[in-house]
Each structure stands twice: as C-alpha cells, then as structure tokens.
Amino acid sequence: MVIFVRLRTSKDKWTISRRALNASLLISFITLGVADAFLGPALAHLTNRWGVALADGGILFTMLFSGSCLAVLATSKLLDRLGLQMALGISSLLLAVGLIGMAFAPTLGIAIIVSLVLGLGVGGLAVALNLLTAALYPATPNVALNMVNVLFGAGALIAPLLVGATNGIPSGFEVATFALGVVALLTTLGFTLLPLPGQYTQGAEVVQAPALRTLLRDRYVFILTITFFLYVGAEVGFGGWAYSFATSGAHLDVGGATLIVDAFWLSFTLGRIGASLVARFITARTMVIGGAALAAGGGLVVALFNFSPVLLFIGAVLVGVGCAPVFPTSFALATMYRSDWAASASSIGVLGGTLGAAILPFIQGQVLAYWGVAAGASFTVLLLLTIVGLQLGGRPAPLQAPTH
Template identity: 30%
Template sequence: MHTLSARSAKAGSADRWFSTPAIVASCVGFILIGALQSLYGPALPALREEFGLSPSGAGLALSAHFIGGVTGVLAFDRAYGRIGNRALLGVSYALMAVGGIAFALAPNWPLALLGALVTGLGFGGIDYGLNQLFATGFGRRSPAMLNILNAHFGIGAIIGPALIGALGADRYPAVFVVFAVLAALLLIPLGGVRDRTPDGGPQPASATAPAAGVSARTASLLGVFVLLYVLHVGVEAGVGGWEPTHLEAVGYGTALAASATSVYWLMLTLGRFLVAPLTLRWSEPAIIAVSCAGMSVCLLAAVLPGAAPYAYAGVGLFIAPIFPTGLPWLKRAVPAAQRAGALVIAASMVGGVAAGPVLGRAIELFEVRMVPAVLFVLAAVCLAATWWLTRATRAVPGAPRG
C-alpha cells in the first residue's frame, strides 16, 4: 500500500509537468525530429546529383545536422533553469522550422549545410529538453516513459524515408518544408508545459557543474558511458544514412532500398515500445547488453547481400532500447557528475557527426559492401563497453539491480 501511494504521489508530481495535450505534443515533437534526421539518407542520391557531390561530401549534410544537435544540447543545458522551459522548447521548434525550410530551398551546397546546421540546433534542444523533462517528471517509471517518448522518434524516422520512397528523392525539398511547418505548429501547445520545477528551486543547469574533486572512478565511468553513446548513435545514424546506398550497391532497387530503411526505423520504434514494460522487470545493464550483442550479430549478417534488408531490420530492433534505457542507469551510476546526462547526449551526437563522412570515406577507399563490416566493429566495442560498465557499476551504491 505504501508503495502504491508513493507511486501515485510521483505520478501526480509528473502530471504537473505537462498537460495531456502537452504530453501528446511532446511525442509529436519526437516524431518530427525522427523524421527530419531520417530524411537525409534517402535524399543523398538527389543531393549528390543536384550539387555535384562525392559520397563523403553528401554525408556532410547529416554531419552538419548533428553538429547543430551537439550545440543545441549544450545550449539548452546551459540555459535550463535560467529561461523557462516553454521558451527553450519554443526556440528549438522555431529553429527546426527555419532550418528545414532553408535546407529545402537553398540554392547552393554551403547554404544547404547551414540549413541542416540550424535544423540540428533545434533538434538538439528538443532531444535533450524533452528527455530531461521526462526523466525528472516520472520517477520510477522514467525508463518506461523515456522508451515510449523515444519510440515516437522512430515513428517519424519511418515516415520520412517512406515519403521519399513514395515521392522520389528529387522531391525531398517539399518533404522538408512540410515537416518544418509542422514544427512551427508545435509552438501552440507549449502553454501546457510547466515552466519551472515543482518546488520552485533552481533547475539542474544552475547547479550541475561537477565538483572539482570528481574521482578517477567517476571519470572512468562517465568516459565509458560517453564511448557507448558515441558509438551506438554512430551505428544508428550510419545504418539510417547509408543503408539505402548499400542496398542499391548490392542489387536492390531504389524504392525497395528506401522502404527497407523505413522498416529499419519501424523495428527501432517497435523495440522501444516492446522494451518499455521490460524495464520494470529487467535491469538496464541486462537490457543494453542483449541489445549490443543482437545488433552486432545482425550487422555481421548484413554483409551477406541476401540477408542485408532483414539484418538491418534486426539492428533496428536491438539498438532501440540503448539510448533511453541508458540514461537512468547513467544517472544512478554517476551521481557525482550531475551534468552527465547533457554530456553523454551531446557526445553521442559526435557519432552522428562522424558517421556520414567516415562511412563515405570507407566507401571511397574500399567499396559500399564495407558499410556493415565497419558498423559491426563499432557495435562490438559497444558490447565491450557495456560489459565493463556492468562490472564496474555493481559496486556503486544505488546501481541497477542485476
């Protein structure tokens, strides 16, 4: 009875953070950031033709998006608590809208990259901002709620490539404009988001600087969490950005390759919905270990042309829980570094920044068939990092069970 009362109290506290329309709008916001990120990969053939780009040059669009994302995360974290949540989220949505339209209508490649950068700024603000608000607003249910929130990212990532596949890569500007307009419309329900913490005290950004005496153990834990996030986001973005190119190179048609990318994002979405109830029974380390092992096996299988579309779908299923499930684990395992969440989310985007040009360079040096092999190496390192973190956090007070 006491447990049920405590959970009810926490749920009541969570309700004060968002009105019901604002919760729905937050999920729609994640649909939009998923859609905008996923559009770059299927649009690469048209971008290369329109602007005369090499594979690595075209990959810079995704890199610019993630560079903006890193900046957006750090800026939101710095302003969090000093400026109201509504204003921060509103600026982020406005940047997504302006950047998306600029990318779609840019007359040359430098301006297109600038548009992708501005879109990324808004992306980073929404990604970090809503993750932060959901993580602090739902108590023990945070892992489940974060998986549900991030599952909507996958819904958007399904819709984006599907639209490009249906309309044709040359119609990418129209798709970007539509999603930019939708981002602007999300300014309307922001009145249902609470501007300050329930207790009225300072938000984490004003008091989250790590103490000067952070131990070597804490620094090591944080460093390995950063590595895990950098590499697994690199795999996620690498598959989303280069799966169509790889599948076309091994004999699949353009429409099928774009549709297969949508299936990848579909499996990522289903994985997050499916794992939400499991987070109430399984420890975060166990879930992430299974995820890393599964995505490693699937990427190895993707080297085989006949298995590649199905293997990429498996990657989406297994990689799904890592990002949202790792955040509560990080919060408990590294309590001395209270800005750790912002750091790993920002650092994880480095994987997205690097994925485009690194894989593009691998294609230029070897061939497109090397894409799944390169990503397999990254996934294997993620598995090793998870194994190390599981052993290291067993001795941390309050660390996850298991």
C-alpha cells in the same frame, strides 16, 4: 434541483497540466523526428527551387550538424542557468523558426543560416525532451524513454513520405513544412506555459552543473559518453550503408536493396516498442548489453552471408531490433546515475553520439570501399561488441533495478 459543483484542487490542475504537457511532449518528438530527417529527401526539390547544383546543397547538412553540436554543448549551461522549461521553450522555438524559414528561404545563402537555426533546435530538443520524459516518469524512465523514442522514429519514417506526397504539388512542400513549423510553435507555448514536474518546477533548488573535466573524469560518465559515440555511429553507419551491402554483396536491384534498408528501420521502430514492454522486467544495463550483442550478431550474419538475400534480410532485422533500445536506455542510465548530474551527463552523452554519427559512418564507408561488404559489416560488429565490453566492465549506475 441541487447542482453539485466539483471544485478543482491543485492536484486536479496538475493532472490536467500533465496531460497537456504529455501531449506537447509526444507531438514534439514526432516533429523532431521529421525535422531531423526531412532535409535529405527534400534536398533535390530545394536546390532546384534555388537554381543551384545538388552537390552545393550538401552544405545544409554541415550547418545542421554544426548547429546540433553547438546546441548540445550549450544545453547543459542553459539548463544550469535558466532551467529545463526555458531550454525546452527556446529549443522548440528555434525548431519552429528553422522549419518555417526552410519553407520560404529564397536562396541557398539564406537557407544556410536557417539550417544552422534548425540544427540548434534539433540538438537542444534531443536533450531537453528526453530529460522531460525522465522527469515525468521518474519511477520507470527506461520504459518511458523507449516508448517516446518510437515517436521520434515514426517522425523520421514520415519525413520521406511527406516529401514524396507533396512532390509535384505546387508549393506543396512549402505548405507542409510551414504547417510543421506552426505545430512546433504550438508545442513551444505548451512547454513555456505549463508547469513542469518535480525538480523542474518554478522555485526548485538550482544545482550547479559540474565542469566538463569533472564529468569526463568520472569513469561511468566517460563510459556512457563512449557508448553514445559508438552506438550512434553504428546505427547511422549501418542504416546508411545497408543499401550498399545489398547491392554489392547479394547484388540486389534497387527494389531489393531498398527492402533491406526498410527492414532495418522498420525492425528498429518495432524494436523500441518491444523494448518499452520488456523494460519493466530487466535492468537498463542488461538491456543495453543485450541489445548491442543482438545487433552485433545480426551484423556478423551480414558480414558472413551477405551473398544471400534471405540471410542479409535476417541480419538487417537483427541489427535493427538490437539497436532499438540502446540510445533511450543509455539516456535513462545517464539520468539515473546521479540526479544532480542528469542534465550535464546526458548532454555530454548526446554530444558524443552526434560526433559518432559524423565520424564513424565516414570511416565505415572507407572500409567498405577498400575491403568490401564483409569488412564494412564487421566494422558495425566491432563498434557494438566494444559497447558490450564497456558495459560489462563499467560500474553500473544506481537505481537501475527493474520496476515491476
């Protein structure tokens, strides 16, 4: 009997490693989505466990945001000095420590420190995972980034369901959060041990990151940063105030208002799936402009017809579908503009988005409180139309032609 043995070549080993790396990437995106969204639904449980007022627990959001901002600022330097693999490993480890720490934090004081660590992991991975995606799929980064960000959205949708499912089960939330931290530890091993593609392989030439002033003086990088700032502020603001639009405008009850919010986030998730399918046939810049314009149209429907439950629902769906491709596609544009600036430009862009999420929804809330639903929804329209104007007037990045 003759036994045929197929020896594994280096190409075979890379194929196996790539599959494992893809698995780590996809799992990490889901974990990141859950980690980024679970704190709000879990806050009542956590503050009750610590015996403190719910309002006092709000400091955890501040620390999470602060950690995320610090991580995004540091990621560019970390990538420059240590490379993407180390940035992925450190960020994933911080996420794991933050999740496990939140599961067992005995006091609010300890949880404040843990929340900062969790924010560092969230912010670092927000940049590093998207960069890894672009590196794994250099021919079609726009398609890949839209698809993997669907998983982030899925994780964000899972978070409140996970908290709700463990409600009333003794130590249920703690066990679930600990398990999520263990998953993050496993992906940390994957990112640390598996070889990365292309310019991120060991021994590849290290490119010195440009100074922040140099980046922001570049007109296109500046436009992308402002785009991130405006877009994330518009997305978070509309998603956060949609419930108030429904109750104050159409005077819907709790169930009806919740349906409007769910319609926005569900259409947002489905929109990213659709964007990943059409991204092969239109340019990335066109997708950003078209998405922002569609979302602005939906916001205008809400502003003009917020008294109608049906039109309010339609407007929320249009905003969700339109917003869906803007972030991942803008990230793709940042990586395609200049390969030697990819890490730095995308880090600055994500930082802009983080600041937009912190500042613009607050301003929108003040507009809503003083001038009503029409003005509050018009604020979203203004942000999105500004993105359209910036992209139409900005210099398009190279390599943005569609790939068939």
